Amino acid sequence: GDSCWGTLQNAVASSGLPEDRVTVILNPNSGNITYGTPSSDQWIQWRELAANLSSAGYRVLAYVNLCSDIQTDPTTGGTSCASNAAQGDKPFLGVHGVKAEMDKYIDELNSSLVGFFLDDASHSGNLTDAILIVTRYANNRTLETVHNPGVITKDLELFEAANVTVMSEFTQPRDPSPYQSGLSPEKSAMLVNGVVDGSWRGYLEDARMKGYKFFYATENFTSCPPFLADLLQAIRETEPPPPTPQPCKGSSYYCPRLCMGSGGRRGMHRCQQRCVKFFDRVRALLERHCSALRRADCASEQLVGLEDPDVQGLLQRYYFGQSLGPGLAETPSPVATLA
Numbered sequence: 340g341d342s343c344w345g346t347l348q349n350a351v352a353s354s355g356l357p358e359d360r361v362t363v364i365l366n367p368n369s370g371n372i373t374y375g376t377p378s379s380d381q382w383i384q385w386r387e388l389a390a391n392l393s394s395a396g397y398r399v400l401a402y403v404n405l406c407s408d409i410q411t412d413p414t415t416g417g418t419s420c421a422s423n424a425a426q427g428d429k430p431f432l433g434v435h436g437v438k439a440e441m442d443k444y445i446d447e448l449n450s451s452l453v454g455f456f457l458d459d460a461s462h463s464g465n466l467t468d469a470i471l472i473v474t475r476y477a478n479n480r481t482l483e484t485v486h487n488p489g490v491i492t493k494d495l496e497l498f499e500a501a502n503v504t505v506m507s508e509f510t511q512p513r514d515p516s517p518y519q520s521g522l523s524p525e526k527s528a529m530l531v532n533g534v535v536d537g538s539w540r541g542y543l544e545d546a547r548m549k550g551y552k553f554f555y556a557t558e559n560f561t562s563c564p565p566f567l568a569d570l571l572q573a574i575r576e577t578e579p580p581p582p583t584p585q586p587c588k589g590s591s592y593y594c595p596r597l598c599m600g601s602g603g604r605r606g607m608h609r610c611q612q613r614c615v616k617f618f619d620r621v622r623a624l625l626e627r628h629c630s631a632l633r634r635a636d637c638a639s640e641q642l643v644g645l646e647d648p649d650v651q652g653l654l655q656r657y658y659f660g661q662s663l664g665p666g667l668a669e670t671p672s673p674v675a676t677l678a
Contacts, residue, residue, distance in 0.1 A: 346563045364400045369409070370440060370458070389452065403473075408428075426463075471496070486504045489508035533558065540573065
């Protein structure tokens with residue numbers, strides 16, 4: 340309901356997690372949207388919701404179930420696929436086929452949609468071609484796909500074709516893991532249902548250790564979990580801090596390069612000793628140079644190359660006449676030839 344979407348937005352705001360790190364799956368009728376539900380008036384509400392989420396920065400997916408035989412539990416009202424053989428076996432064509440559902444979402448949600456969540460997308464290797472048809476249909480419309488087999492993939496072709504694959508969907512994390520199976524964490528997701536109290540914290544840590552980039556935990560899939568804000572905050576805290584800009588390390592970078600070929604190891608060592616003393620005198624100049632230009636060498640380990648015209652100018656001005664070693668000061672050549 341509306342309160343759940345408000346809860347989501349408040350939780351994201353309080354966590355500090357960027358909106359574009361959060362993927363929202365819209366599921367109007369468990370994927371059965373070609374039977375008159377939602378109604379025209381209801382589609383207006385779904386369209387507005389998708390547009391609001393998208394404009395706020397969230398990534399919006401639409402729910403499509405690929406199971407050809409969905410059963411409803413008379414006690415809980417929950418739905419599930421009747422068998423593993425039916426996962427991914429839903430006809431692609433037809434008025435109620437997968438294509439018709441995808442086209443309906445595209446028509447109704449328009450540019451707010453970034454892709455599809457393909458539930459019951461088997462990665463057993465038995466329905467590769469059928470699921471590839473669905474995936475490529477989305478890709479040809481510049482839309483992404485998330486496959487949900489719910490278990491570790493056995494189909495590398497489908498794993499590579501999908502943008503993300505849910506390889507653990509259960510009441511607790513499953514084994515084996517992406518790391519154990521040699522699969523990319525960047526394309527791996529874990530969903531945990533039936534979570535109570537604070538057990539999600541252990542599941543989140545487990546997901547990180549097992550190699551899952553994407554994670555979500557909830558009490559059930561029909562409501563917002565009461566711990567949503569804490570969950571998003573914990574996910575936010577798993578991000579590494581931004582790199583701290585470091586001052587340019589002129590001598591440690593340039594001296595080994597300037598002294599190459601300086602009479603063997605001993606000659607190169609003497610050259611570098613003189614070079615370090617030389618750079619001590621111009622260190623402040625190099626640091627100001629890097630900071631003023633905001634060069635990559637001031638924020639990472641990759642310093643500006645010797646061929647850089649600004650570095651050439653500094654070396655030409657302050658190196659000329661300095662005795663660093665054979666092949667350098669004794670050769671009155673332009674600094675450009677030293678690079």
